[in-house]
Amino acid sequence: AVRNLCTEYNVLFIADEIQTGLARTGKMLACDHENVRPDILILGKALSGGTMPVSAVLCDDEIMMNIKPGEHGSTYGGNPLACAVAMASLTVLKEENMAENAEAMGKCLRDGLAKLHSPFITTIRGKGLLNAIVIEHSNNDASWDLCLALKENGLLAKPTHGDKIRFAPPLIINKQQVEECVGIIHQSLKILE
Numbered sequence: 001a002v003r004n005l006c007t008e009y010n011v012l013f014i015a016d017e018i019q020t021g022l023a024r025t026g027k028m029l030a031c032d033h034e035n036v037r038p039d040i041l042i043l044g045k046a047l048s049g050g051t052m053p054v055s056a057v058l059c060d061d062e063i064m065m066n067i068k069p070g071e072h073g074s075t076y077g078g079n080p081l082a083c084a085v086a087m088a089s090l091t092v093l094k095e096e097n098m099a100e101n102a103e104a105m106g107k108c109l110r111d112g113l114a115k116l117h118s119p120f121i122t123t124i125r126g127k128g129l130l131n132a133i134v135i136e137h138s139n140n141d142a143s144w145d146l147c148l149a150l151k152e153n154g155l156l157a158k159p160t161h162g163d164k165i166r167f168a169p170p171l172i173i174n175k176q177q178v179e180e181c182v183g184i185i186h187q188s189l190k191i192l193e
Contacts, residue, residue, distance in 0.1 A: 003036045012063070014040040018055070019130070022046040023093050023171055026103030026128025033127065039063060049089040054082040098171040102128035105173050112182035120192045131167045132160070137192055149188040155181055 006013040015038035020030035022043065027033055029041070040063060044055030093099070106128040113124045113133060120142070123134035135143045143159045150157050158166045169181065 003038075006039070012039040014038060014042070016042045018042060018044040022090075023099040023102050024128055024130050024168070026099055026106055028093070028099050030127070047089060048082065048085045049092065051089075052079075052082045052085050054079070054086045056086070093171075096172075099128070101173075102171050105129060105169070105175065105178050106131060108175055108178045109167065109169070109181065112179065113185065116182070116186050116189070118186075118189050120189060126167075129167075129169055129171060129173070132164050133167075135163050135165065135192075139192075142192055145191060146188060149191045150184060153184045153188050155184040155188070 003013055005011070013036075015029070015031050017029055017031070021041075022028065024030075024046065025033065031038055031041070039059060041058040042055070043058065047056060048054045106126055109129070109131055110124050110126055113121065113131075120135050120137055121133045122136045123132075125132055125134075135146060137143075139145065140162070143163050143165050147157050147159045147165060158168075160166050167181070169178070173181075
């Protein structure tokens with residue numbers, strides 16, 4: 001729907017996949033879930049496997065060639081080492097089937113969370129290894145308190161927007177590690193009782 005509207009009204013469809021791209025959601029790009037091709041695609045962070053600052057703006061020549069030399073760029077742009085690292089990272093993502101692993105392990109995580117039957121978890125959602133739970137509790141700081149308990153028990157999670165907690169484990173996580181995470185979440189939920 002968005003792709004069609006952008007085409008109809010001659011508006012660029014820009015997909016910022018800095019957090020969602022490169023296998024995080026169980027496909028190489030989050031756009032792939034909707035089978036759409038944006039006019040401009042933005043990648044970063046994971047593009048180097050977290051080893052170097054590198055990002056990319058990808059688009060067809062029709063768009064890119066509107067930017068003339070000297071109109072855009074930076075003194076650090078086009079670093080050859082960062083570009084080589086990005087290419088190697090993309091090779092690893094493909095050869096080691098990271099998108100497929102993210103899809104399978106994300107489902108394992110969501111299924112494990114559902115089996116906890118916690119009265120405090122009202123929603124479990126996600127794609128691949130980008131997941132979140134919604135916490136319902138009379139204490140407005142319950143999500144924050146739960147994240148602190150998770151940290152104390154060995155699991156890092158990010159509280160977002162008050163009642164939500166985001167889980168984005170590494171793409172190389174395996175089933176045993178996912179089960180360990182679910183166990184830590186189960187143990188940590190006891191602080192909300």
